[in-house]
Amino acid sequence: MPVQRQPEDTPAMSLRGLVKRFDTRLAVSGVSLEVPAGSFFGLLGPNGAGKTTTLSMAVGLLRPDEGQAHLLGYDVWHSPAAAKALVGVLPDGVRMFDRLTGPELLAYHGLLRGMPADIVDQRAGDLLEVLELGTGNRTLVVDYSAGMKKKIGLACALLHAPRLLVLDEPFEAVDPVSAALIRDILQRYVSGGGTVVFSSHVLEVVEQLCSHVAIMSDGALRMIGTLAEVRGDRSLQDVFVQVVGGRVATGSELAWL
Numbered sequence: 001m002p003v004q005r006q007p008e009d010t011p012a013m014s015l016r017g018l019v020k021r022f023d024t025r026l027a028v029s030g031v032s033l034e035v036p037a038g039s040f041f042g043l044l045g046p047n048g049a050g051k052t053t054t055l056s057m058a059v060g061l062l063r064p065d066e067g068q069a070h071l072l073g074y075d076v077w078h079s080p081a082a083a084k085a086l087v088g089v090l091p092d093g094v095r096m097f098d099r100l101t102g103p104e105l106l107a108y109h110g111l112l113r114g115m116p117a118d119i120v121d122q123r124a125g126d127l128l129e130v131l132e133l134g135t136g137n138r139t140l141v142v143d144y145s146a147g148m149k150k151k152i153g154l155a156c157a158l159l160h161a162p163r164l165l166v167l168d169e170p171f172e173a174v175d176p177v178s179a180a181l182i183r184d185i186l187q188r189y190v191s192g193g194g195t196v197v198f199s200s201h202v203l204e205v206v207e208q209l210c211s212h213v214a215i216m217s218d219g220a221l222r223m224i225g226t227l228a229e230v231r232g233d234r235s236l237q238d239v240f241v242q243v244v245g246g247r248v249a250t251g252s253e254l255a256w257l
């Protein structure tokens with residue numbers, strides 16, 4: 001399907017009233033947000049807040065019970081091919097075709113997206129080298145370490161040079177050197193006009209990178225705005241703990257330990 005040009009001020013991501021239930025459990029209870037094009041958007045929240053469920057609905061991996069998701073102006077559930085052509089996704093917990101080597105997995109992704117084989121080869125080589133995964137590495141992805149799996153997943157998301165990247169916990173399990181590398185790649189991508197939406201528990205990284213932040217808990221957005229608006233004159237950590245209602249240790253817990 002030909003991709004039509006969208007107006008310049010079209011949000012990179014627009015979510016309206018997304019709801020998801022798992023049996024009787026309300027995992028996401030009506031999330032609406034807009035991510036301006038060109039922003040670096042961090043989605044924060046404690047374990048089980050609903051971040052993965054929200055991002056999965058946003059990118060067309062999990063059908064919402066209610067609500068709509070638009071990516072760069074395309075309804076992801078009504079025009080999935082047009083939306084997905086412009087987006088790179090690093091999902092959390094979705095099985096990769098991991099009985100392939102890294103170079104094979106990238107070739108598979110690129111050819112599935114209809115990219116010419118020589119461009120796939122060249123970009124796959126670049127990505128494997130930059131992410132230090134080894135261009136000639138014959139290890140199957142299933143045998144990669146957790147951090148290497150994250151990096152090959154990121155390489156798959158970047159391969160077709162998307163305009164929007166949606167990354168679920170891209171810094172989880174990666175070593176500090178790789179984390180710095182990924183930060184650098186993402187910063188350059190945003191400077192070049194791309195948009196990044198990512199979830200994370202690493203508040204220092206979010207504070208360093210993000211132009212916009214949202215905090216979720218119990219399936220709902222509790223706070224959203226530019227980093228400066230959300231943080232005010234406090235640290236992001238203080239705001240986060242206050243917003244999600246963190247408990248304070250009294251010293252009497254686990255006295256038996």
Ligand SMILES: Nc1ncnc2c1ncn2[C@@H]1O[C@H](COP(=O)(O)OP(=O)(O)OP(=O)(O)O)[C@@H](O)[C@H]1O
Nearest residue numbers: 022025026027045046047048049050051052053054
């Ligand atoms: N497939 C599923 N079936 C049943 N319940 C689910 C499923 N996926 C998520 N949930 C529930 O939905 C809620 C939100 O989960 P989700 O994975 O979206 O949270 P999260 O914010 O990404 O958490 P974390 O930071 O721990 O990754 C949790 O209570 C979780 O147990």
